[in-house]
Amino acid sequence: LFKKCKEVYQSSPTLPPLVKCNERSMILSNGSEIVSLPGKPDNIRGFSAPRLIIIDEAAFASDQLYRAVRPMLAVGHGTLAILSSPFGKRGFFHSEYATIQDALRRGDTPMWHYIEVPASIVPRITPSFLQEERISLGPMFDQEYSCKFLDSEVAMFSYELVQQALDSGAEYERWF
Numbered sequence: 001l002f003k004k005c006k007e008v009y010q011s012s013p014t015l016p017p018l019v020k021c022n023e024r025s026m027i028l029s030n031g032s033e034i035v036s037l038p039g040k041p042d043n044i045r046g047f048s049a050p051r052l053i054i055i056d057e058a059a060f061a062s063d064q065l066y067r068a069v070r071p072m073l074a075v076g077h078g079t080l081a082i083l084s085s086p087f088g089k090r091g092f093f094h095s096e097y098a099t100i101q102d103a104l105r106r107g108d109t110p111m112w113h114y115i116e117v118p119a120s121i122v123p124r125i126t127p128s129f130l131q132e133e134r135i136s137l138g139p140m141f142d143q144e145y146s147c148k149f150l151d152s153e154v155a156m157f158s159y160e161l162v163q164q165a166l167d168s169g170a171e172y173e174r175w176f
Contacts, residue, residue, distance in 0.1 A: 015028070016028045016029045016030040016032075017029040024036050035047075035050075039061060039062075039065055040065070041062070041064040041065045041067070041068035044065075044068055044069065044072075045068055047072055048072055048075055048076070049072070049075045049076030049078070050072055050073070050076060050078045051076060051078045051079065052078055052079050052080075052081065053069050053072060053073065053078060053079070053080050053081070054081045054082075054083065055069065055080070055081070055082045055083070055084075056083050056084070057083070057084050058082035058083060058084040058092070058093040059084040059085065059086055059087035059088075059091060059093040059094070060084065060087055061091075061092075061093070062091075063091055063092045066082075066092040067092075082096065085143065085144055085145075085147065086143050086147065086148060086149040086150070087143070088143075088149065088150060088151070088152050089149045089150070089151055089152075089159035090152070094149055096112060097114075097149065099111070099112075100112050100114045116147045117147070118145065118146045118147050119145035119146070120145070120146070130145060133145060
C-alpha cells in the first residue's frame with residue numbers, strides 16, 4: 001500500500017507534508033498516522049485506540065478479523081468503516097447490512113451510517129460498460145454493480161428460507 005506513497009502523496013499540494021513513510025505506515029506533519037495492518041486477526045491484536053479503522057472489501061474479510069478489530073475502538077472511541085460490494089448472504093458484512101435493513105423497516109435509526117452507491121450513479125462508469133457487464137455476468141451483475149446480496153449459486157436453500165426455519169424452529173423440529 002505504501003510502497004509508492006511518497007511519489008503519489010507528495011504530488012498533491014493540498015495534503016500535509018510527509019514526515020515518515022515506509023511499506024506499512026506513514027506519518028504526516030499534522031501528527032496523523034496511517035497504518036496498514038494485515039488481514040489476519042492473530043497479527044493485529046494489541047493495536048489500540050485508533051481513531052478510524054477501515055476494512056476494505058469487508059465482504060471478503062473473515063468474521064474473526066471483524067471480531068478482532070472491534071475491541072480496538074473501545075478506549076479511543078474510534079470509528080469503524082466497512083466498505084465492500086456484496087459477496088453473498090454470509091459473514092459479518094451481510095449480517096450488519098441485514099441489521100440496518102431491519103432497523104429501517106421498523107422505522108428505527110440504524111446503528112450504522114449506511115451509504116449505497118450502485119455503479120449506475122458513478123459518472124466514471126459508462127452505461128455501455130455496464131450493459132456489457134450485465135450480459136457477461138448474468139445474475140451476478142446485480143451483486144457486483146447494483147449492491148445486491150445474492151444467495152450462493154450452489155446453495156440448496158435460500159437465505160430467507162433458512163432464516164424462516166430458524167425464526168420458527170419449533171415448527172420444523174419434527175422434520176429432523
